[in-house]
Amino acid sequence: DTAVSQTPKYLVTQMGNDKSIKCEQNLGHDTMYWYKQDSKKFLKIMFSYNNKELIINETVPNRFSPKSPDKAHLNLHINSLELGDSAVYFCASSQKRGPSYNEQFFGPGTRLTVL
Amino acid sequence: AQSVTQPDIHITVSEGASLELRCNYSYGATPYLFWYVQSPGQGLQLLLKYFSGDTLVQGIKGFEAEFKRSQSSFNLRKPSVHWSDAAEYFCAVALNAGNMLTFGGGTRLMVKP
Numbered sequence: 506d507t508a509v510s511q512t513p514k515y516l517v518t519q520m521g522n523d524k525s526i527k528c529e530q531n532l533g534h535d536t537m538y539w540y541k542q543d544s545k546k547f548l549k550i551m552f553s554y555n556n557k558e559l560i561i562n563e564t565v566p567n568r569f570s571p572k573s574p575d576k577a578h579l580n581l582h583i584n585s586l587e588l589g590d591s592a593v594y595f596c597a598s599s600q601k602r603g604p605s606y607n608e609q610f611f612g613p614g615t616r617l618t619v620l
Numbered sequence: 621a622q623s624v625t626q627p628d629i630h631i632t633v634s635e636g637a638s639l640e641l642r643c644n645y646s647y648g649a650t651p652y653l654f655w656y657v658q659s660p661g662q663g664l665q666l667l668l669k670y671f672s673g674d675t676l677v678q679g680i681k682g683f684e685a686e687f688k689r690s691q692s693s694f695n696l697r698k699p700s701v702h703w704s705d706a707a708e709y710f711c712a713v714a715l716n717a718g719n720m721l722t723f724g725g726g727t728r729l730m731v732k733p
Contacts, residue, residue: 509663538720540721545725546658546708546725546726546728547723547725547726548664548710548712548721548726549723550720550721550722553719553720560720562720595663595664597664608666609654609666609721610666611656611663611664611665612663613662613663614662
């Protein structure tokens, strides 16, 4: 049983295209996140989403937008892709209550390559 | 702004040797502290976390970490490294429970036979 899943695992696309990455968690968590890992392995938070509250890292371009159709999903939409968007994107989730309080569970990542 | 520093980008140890990975944070109050491990091509797995209480915390896979407030450090240790421990290790902090994680730059651990 996969706790946090992401699709696709790999995504290769041309500059200027619009693409989406999907994330689903079956843990019943109330908060989901998106992180970007660059080529030097540096991990940076992009978004945090808890029910109706979206917290955006101010350094994230507005070409990136998270969309949450329901509590178990937080998809990442990227418009007008640029070469610098090439990275591995990780989805994560956490719960503000219970035994795994604040522990973030990560998905396997989506490697995005922009040509 | 809070920051996390992992001074060692690469560390190589022999199998069976002890390991210590360093992590320092910069923040006015004590944040929530975490260590994650990332195996090649994989996502991140939580090794251990510190919120409060006993400053020596035990994690999975035989790892432990010690929080030292005076040094703003949260170093990860393992008494005897196995070849399967070769991976990238990330220290992370959160301002409070439920907040977003700020990661250090990571330390790549290589294990010699």
